[in-house]
Amino acid sequence: MARPWLASTLLFGPALAWSLAAVAGLVWTGADASAWTELDRHGDPVAGSDSCRSCHPAQWQTWHRSWHRTMTQRPEPASLGPLALAVDPAPEAEAEGETGQAGVLAPFAGEQLDYGGFRATMDRGADGVPRVLVERLDDAGEAVVGAPVLDAAVALSVGSHRYQQYLAYLDRGGGEGELHRLPVAWHRAERRWIHMNGAFVEPEGEDGSLADYERHLSRWNDNCIFCHNTEAVPGLDPGSAGFRSELGELGIACEACHGPAQAHIDRHRGNPLRRLLASSERGTDGSIANPATLGPARESEICGRCHGQRIARDIAAVMREGDGFVAGDELASISRPIFADSTIAGVEGLDRGRPFAARFWPDGTPRLSAYEYQGLLLSPCWSEGEGLGCGHCHDMHGDAPDGQLRAGRTGQGACVDCHRADELGGAEQLGGHGGHGEAVDCLGCHMPRISYGLLEGMITHRISSPDPAAWIGRGDQPDACTQCHVDRSREWAARSMSALGLRGSPIVARPHADEAAASRVVLDLLGGDPIQRNLAAHALARPGATASLDARAAWIADGLEDEYPSVRWFAWRGLRSLAERMAPNARRAALLAALERFDYLGPIDERVEVVTRIRALVGPAPLTDDPELRERLLSERQALAIWIGE
Amino acid sequence: MSPERHIRASIALVALFLAAGLWLEAMYGLRAEGWLDDPLRREFLRLGHAHGGLLGILNLALAWALERLQTPAGWARKIRVAALVGAALVGLGFMLGGLIHGPTDPGLPVLAVPAGAMLLLSSLAATALVKPDDAL
Incomplete structure (x- = not known):
């Protein structure tokens, strides 16, 4: 019996059936409200960055290379402790920093940092967990006395780009779930330990004062937790004042910027046709931001x-x-x-x-x-x-x-x-x-x-747009022009704007009287508030700044004597940068050698000795020929301590 | 479809997808942004080029086998159509799916790939199983 339909059915039937099923599936998916509607994801659990990787490999890679990812890390084999974590990805196979240990940049090999009458020793416990031990120093600042004032095992590290801070569980009234920032941090660029007082804009504390030493031993659970992690919940119990903190994921992961992704994953993994249709229109997926x-x-x-x-x-x-x-x-x-x-x-x-x-x-x-x-x-x-x-x-x-x-x-x-x-x-x-x-x-x-x-x-x-003319007569704020033209006054900047035909306010105010004696940035370095002094030292060292290297070196060296560690840091780094750009000669070599010995966090007598040597090499301080003005500026410094509430 | 037309169409298919390969190579040489910076597009254009070319050659082999095995004319005519359309759907489905794709997946044309694969599989199975005396 002839069966002409048999060949057609066997050859074309499966493909035709698939095509019909695919079209029906597309139509059904397109019409299915649950595949498209905006979902309320408030309170949804965090799915974790690893769950994004298979569908968004390129985006995952760029995030993985970012400083956001390593904002908070758990050093292996540190215990997570009472902190609840919805997603705890496997530790990185490749380690960073000096240690060969994922999540830790500092060596923790017994380094010591003496500061403010205390000695911090950074080593490891028997279990290999990084540890910070703080002991009081004697009056000579040479030997430790008494029992340690702090003995903390590192539970988490925070930051990885500029400096890395360390957290430890310390019950200071908020229960065993309290994590605190330790008083020392690892400065990545300089590959050294610093005290946190040196990273903030504030004057030096009193030598031997534990309260000053522990100024930045701040609680993490109700502060840093928010912006250094994904979906943070401090978990403060108003009754006990204790913390049961929870995190979606350590560091700033995918869901910090896209919101909880579980609904998105369910929607798209469950129905591949939904993923194909997602291609057709951007921004129509209500399951993710x-x-x-x-x-x-x-x-x-x-x-x-x-x-x-x-x-x-x-x-x-x-x-x-x-x-x-x-x-x-x-x-x-x-x-x-x-x-x-x-x-x-x-x-x-x-x-x-x-x-x-x-x-x-x-x-x-x-x-x-x-x-x-x-x-x-x-x-x-x-x-x-x-x-x-x-x-x-x-x-x-x-x-x-x-x-x-x-x-x-x-x-x-x-x-x-x-x-x-x-x-x-x-x-x-x-x-x-x-x-x-x-x-x-x-x-x-x-x-x-x-x-x-x-x-x-x-x-x-x-x-x-820069408008130095509007700020003539004022010395309380830096302007764009004199941050580069570091050897000029604000009045000069205002007149130059006008001469060059650039838009700006008319010059109506009288120039600041001090500007006749020194440039705006030098006046800031001597008599500005601490942030002005930081920025003045920063400006003097920048490659594009005007004035000779020698002149700038003589000016910036003034910052080495500042009472604020942060100003000393900017001045020291800036002077080193200027010296490195000077022509090679014996003076340059001596200057670099002296700078090598300068520790902006070191004891004052050691600093004074080095600064004296540096001053002899770079020449007289600014306004040496006008001691009255110099003294007035130094005495009028606004001792403005700023607490950066991160 | 006649044996001669099948062979000619198969050779044309091979030529088409080889030309596509030339195009991909040129885009690589010219560092075309839409090609180099888009891994999903690269992957699917490569898949289309490779599958289209190889399945065109497979069609040539199939044309030879149908003659050699003396497959009845009624079956052979339909097998040729199914195999040729299948090869074209697989190659073009991959390429078009890569050209117009979304954030994570190829575009809708990729749905043609399974249909093409089924047509090819059916053709191969029929070529292997149908005997000279299996008239329709």
């Missing part, structure tokens, strides 16, 4: 949650349950960013009603890092969330871990997308825009380095 499709305001709020210090609307609830923020939420619903005139409810009279004013320059520009979001909000480019967002210049999944800058958005590339070349007043031409040419890009003048953080001078994120 993609910052790139949220728009500048919502996207920047994800960054601003940590890169913009803020005050929670309900502090007690945040201490109990965490802030509850999910990427894509309106940040204002849970907190408000701190500005110069912000107050805290209930203590409105604190610090004359402006408890945060010291963190800002007089014009309201933040002068500390971790206020980048506020800088953006204050910028004309922000435009109520319709203009510039963080993602314009930064790319969390780009190639460069440092600064995480988007390809092509460095230097003038950051600006020319919005500001057309023909609107830039000649800035795009070589030698245009005041003759700055190729030496200075847009950021040099419009985002100058007037922020301090982590022992660095950082660019401000408040984008503005």
